[in-house]
Amino acid sequence: MGSALLDHIPLEAFRVFDSACRHMNFSRAGRELNITQAAVSRRIKLLEEELGAPLFTRKGKNLALTPSGERLSIRIRSTLEYLEESLEPFRSARSEVVSLAASGSVSHLWLGERLRAFSKDNPAVSLRLMTTDSPTELASENNDLVILYSTGEHPRWHLTLLFAEDLVPVASPACLGDLLTRAADLSADEIAALGLIDYERFNAHWISFRQWFGRLGNPLKGPVPPPRFSFSTYALAINAALAGDGVALGSRALIARHLEEGRLVALGSQSLHTGFGYYLGLPRGREVGPAVRALHNALLRQGPE
Template sequence: MSDPLAQIPLSAIRIFEAAARLSSFTRAAQELGVTQAAVSWQVKALEQRLGLPLFLRLTREVALTAEGQRLARAATEAMTGLRAALNEISGAADGVLTITALPSLAIQWLAPRLGGFQIAHPDIAVRLDTSVSVADLRRGEFDLALRGGRGDWPDMQVTALFRHVQTPLCAPATRDRLGLRDPADLLKAERIGSPDEWAVWFAAAGVEVSGPAAPPGFNADAQTLEVAAALSRDGVALGSPIFFATEIAQGRLVQPFDIAPDYGTGYFLVVPPERARLRKIAAFRDWITAQAAVDPVAIRHQRPS
């Protein structure tokens, strides 16, 4: 019996896998650096070789048929495994560890500690990207991600670090000017950050938000920016006491109230399982989980299970 793979070029499987994963011939072409016509031609040729349709052509995207879904799962597993094997064989992958992380986690908590990792592993260089966007780790642009959420990313190996807790933070002068003695005093302050997150904090503090109150001010997608805005605008921002522990200890920031509710999410290290045993990734996972395990503020607020 002839081997069906012998009749199908690897390039066609690679293009099919990208188109299936992205649900678009155009986006697959952009990722692979070829034309949309080349993607369409390769997919059509693959369908002709197999004698069955793999995609339904819709107006703005494509959708997999049942046969296409079955082949896509196998193709993704095969391409991911092949990339991992090539990285291990080449050895070059062990030289640079690429991490994508949430900005506040990266800047406030990870970056001050990274020197310790590189002292322990001088042969591993670290490239750190900060973004609130969720990167597709299977594309190979990053080795791992440090994400915030509930830890429910499918088909990924997820390692818990610590919980997502927040508390009001401000400059000492702001605390004194506002006379912050009771959580309800914050209703009259300029509050930096998400109104929904402030509502969670007020509920945890037992403050009923009713009647006239100062409206929330600046709202950004990173705690680092919101705390900086609070300092410059004489306001109060919600921030993680884990992230800003150094600034609180040094007196540059104050935590007026010892109330830091759990927001039901946490911070996690995320990696495709087929890459988890790469030396550089395993070394970083062991190191960062040890760092979280001895962080006194993280311990106080407990790590997620």
């Protein structure tokens, strides 16, 4: 017996058709499916050719379903709903708790929106974020994923670079006042005079302003002034800078959004590549579930921006 009509049709075409029917708009269907309007147009055209019948009428930019398109639409929608329902048992089976450990700075400044985006796409996955600045607690094997401030080597974690650390002094426009127009040209003394904001160094490798100036060859005329403010966490230090309280050392990738949106401004023309970076770690010698790998891939894909 000859093959069935369905054998000649890629099933994905029905998903595209369904979206086009619900929206009555190829452009909007494309946006829903994350493909271009042109791709939707082609898929529909090919489906019509395979079926040997038009499914839509086009008049200028107006779409309408043909009678046979309408009947098929109803059935395809039923099919997809039935399929989705068929997968319900796998939702809970698939539902995982993923434990991620990250330092306070990464948690507050970088992970927030990324975890929200991931969760939106993976509603069945429960996320537990362990925020600590203690390197020992960070690297605990109790976690599925970690984000470590590191040079890239760790005996118990397989590390992949998220972004290298690039430290640069930053302040808010309010703090800068008239200096805003030439923020990139400020000298070290002018920067120091604005008031330095520091934070507790839980990690021996973290760079304070003292180290920052030292690594840049002591461009100050005098000694490094003590910080006007010092906070227990990096995020609080950045918050203070945002509030106009002075100059903080910003890790460029962590504060990228603030820089882009003008809430913080980079000062001077020098920055410091510390040789460290933020690394995403998968456990060595232990299999992880698909949700862990999904989050791992999502964080890497999104990159440092």
